[in-house]
Amino acid sequence: MDDVLLSISGLHAYHGQAHVLTGVDLAIGREPLSLVGRNGMGKTTLCNTLMGLVPRAEGQVRFDGVEILGERPFRIANLGIGYVPQGRRIFPSLTVEEHLQMMAERRGKPGAGLPRERIHALFPGLLARRRVLAGALSGGEQQALAIARALMIGPRFLILDEISEGLAPLVVDQLVEALRSLSQEGMGMLIVEQRLAVAAALSRRLAVMVSGRIALETTSAAMMASAEDQQRYLGVKGDRGQSARRGR
Structure with a gap:
């Protein structure tokens, strides 16, 4: 793997009494990573926790070697993490x-x-x-x-949560091309996506979140090719993501 920019280890996060993230481990470098999973699995909570927007969290999150868990959102942004929220x-x-x-x-x-x-x-x-x-x-x-x-x-790093939500396929394709261009220039990315086709168009690496933790790390190509894994982890029979030009 390329040099790690964002390292997440044993990350737990809570909303009130709800234990939403239950031990997330991930490492992301200059190569983008897409995160997929069914609704309610904790993907958006992960994004908000990384940006300092969840008050109760524990574990370790390092950006370029600097611990950021517990930091204020403006401090995290100033270190070089941009956030595009759902x-x-x-x-x-x-x-x-x-x-x-x-x-x-x-x-x-x-x-x-x-x-x-x-x-x-x-x-x-x-x-x-x-x-x-x-x-x-x-x-x-x-x-x-x-x-x-x-x-x-x-x-230097972007966190993008559901950028394709509610958009037509042609518009999604245009956004994908723009983000690919930034990725090719060396910008790291964590891409949370509901549409598997969009996730696959934006990254070769793919992780699946189930019940607040990473259940699978694989390649986008392998997930796209496996109807069994799509049914098991995403609840769909084959890919139902729309458009998003492939070819990474």
């Missing part, structure tokens, strides 16, 4: 440009984030819509904005 969570009353400018100012280091020219090259539709309120954007445009916003802090 549901996008954009601000409807702000324009596209205001979203990007806000993140550039929060970073506080001119030039530290991805250049605007690069972001507009990845998501060309945002340039034409830069003065439009985010609430007036299409679902695909909002998702592109959520990713662009995360890139404005200049991350």
Whole structure:
């Protein structure tokens, strides 16, 4: 495996009395990793825990050798981890440009984030819509904005939670191509996905979460080829993910 960027060991997390993560172990380097699993298995809780958004957690999480479990979210972001949460969570009353400018100012280091020219090259539709309120954007445009916003802090690693949710296949393909480009430039990624085809399009490595822990680490190709594993771990008979150009 390539040099480890994000190392997770014996991670437990709780929501009230619910023990959601029950001992997660994962290592992710420059090569992206996709995480799949049925609903309610703890995938989003893992993302939130890594970003310091779950108050009760224990274990070890190291980013580039630095322990981050228990750190404040802004500190984790400043270390170089960008987060694209499920549901996008954009601000409807702000324009596209205001979203990007806000993140550039929060970073506080001119030039530290991805250049605007690069972001507009990845998501060309945002340039034409830069003065439009985010609430007036299409679902695909909002998702592109959520990713662009995360890139404005200049991350070395991205955590992406359900980027294909509710989007048409053609729009998903466009997002996949943009993320592939970033991956090829060396940006690490943890990709949480409900659609197996999208997960497979974005990474060769794949992990399956069951009841708050990693039940299987395999390759995307092996999971795509195994109807038995898809039924066992995902509850589907064969892949039902839509589109997402393969060919990694």
